[in-house]
Amino acid sequence: MSKGRFPFESGRFVRRAAGRPIARPGLMARLDDADETVVLVGGTGAGKSTLLDAWVVGRGGVFVDLACESLDAVPDDGIVAVDSATAQDVAALRGRRGVVVAVEHDPEIAGVVRVSARELGFAEDETYQVLAAAFGDAEAADALAPDLHLLTNGWPGLVSLAAAWLAQHPAPKRRQRLVALARSELGLAEYLIPAVVAGLTEHDRELVRRMAALPGLDARTADRLDITEDLGPVAPFVQGLLRRPGWFVVPQGWKAALRAELPLSAAEAERLAGGFMAVPGQGR
Known part of the structure; x- marks a missing residue:
């Protein structure tokens, strides 16, 4: 990323703090108005999953994460957000209005509307x-x-x-x-x-360490796995899901880096994964 010379000055105009997640009306309108499948293209940290989460909740649609689900989970019609997709997935979904797909690399497929990493960037x-x-x-x-x-x-x-x-x-x-x-x-x-x-507290560091190995957690599951009695967001690593209130995840893009930084033993990782799948309603 650019490290150009800074203009060391105070802010140029007065702005008002907003709640999170940040509303992105311009991008939302682009997703709404497209007549074809929309493809969000960007690598780790581009904000694809966050945008998909907010968009699908606002439109009452279905969210499908292909990191843990198959393409068969995508309904045949309606508003659908598809995360962690490949070029092959995009090809299967092209031409459908109301479908937004997130990929890391441009699939270079005709019949889709692209939103680039540059366009996903913050103003x-x-x-x-x-x-x-x-x-x-x-x-x-x-x-x-x-x-x-x-x-x-x-x-x-x-x-x-x-x-x-x-x-x-x-x-x-x-x-x-x-x-x-x-x-x-x-x-x-x-x-x-x-x-x-x-810089995290010991509690938050341990929460991040364990959550990086799991698809996500709600309070019930965290308690059943004896992870924490105080589940909540840990910025920027643990984030709440709008589409599933009370559910928290580590964004997919940060998981590998966090697993390297805060490794689990093989035995602990196996225990957490097995315990997660054993909680009723959590296995997919």
């Missing part, structure tokens, strides 16, 4: 909204949003990681830390994931 004001939510301080977020947006090019996953990391530091030190981040020789995600993990 500067959306970067500000993520910071405002992380800091709980609109003025502090306004002062740093232009620089963070420049550093990350608005890539949603990186914005969320950086916001969580900056929120772990005292307010007077955040600009200094942002400057240090810009000078890092590592890639931003490579630097930020272990840095954010290191």
Whole structure:
């Protein structure tokens, strides 16, 4: 991501903090108005799954995650969001209005409407909204949003990681830390994931460690697996699902990095997976 020279100045205009998840009316309208299958194209952290979750809930549709379900789970008509798809899946679904499919790489298939990673990126004001939510301080977020947006090019996953990391530091030190981040020789995600993990409380770190090995958790399942009695979001790694209230997941794109950073023993991973499948209603 770009690490251009920062204009070290205060925010350029006054903005109002928004609740999460961030509303993205322009992108939502594009998904609604397309006459063909829409394909969201972007790698890890592009915000595809979050956008699909919000869109399908707002339209009363069906969400199918092909990371854990088959294409047979996709209904023959109606509003459908399909995550973790391949080019072959896109080919099978093309030409259907009301179907939005997320892929990592452009399938280069005719008869679909593409939304690129660049288009999925945050505008500067959306970067500000993520910071405002992380800091709980609109003025502090306004002062740093232009620089963070420049550093990350608005890539949603990186914005969320950086916001969580900056929120772990005292307010007077955040600009200094942002400057240090810009000078890092590592890639931003490579630097930020272990840095954010290191700043978590012991409880949150253990929750993230276990959840990275599971499809998701609700309070009942977390209690049955003896993972936690206090299940909730841990920004940016554990997120709630709009389509399934009370259900929390680690986004698919972060799981591999978190498993490497917070490894489970083979025995513990097997115990968690077996326990999850044994909870009524959780096996798919």
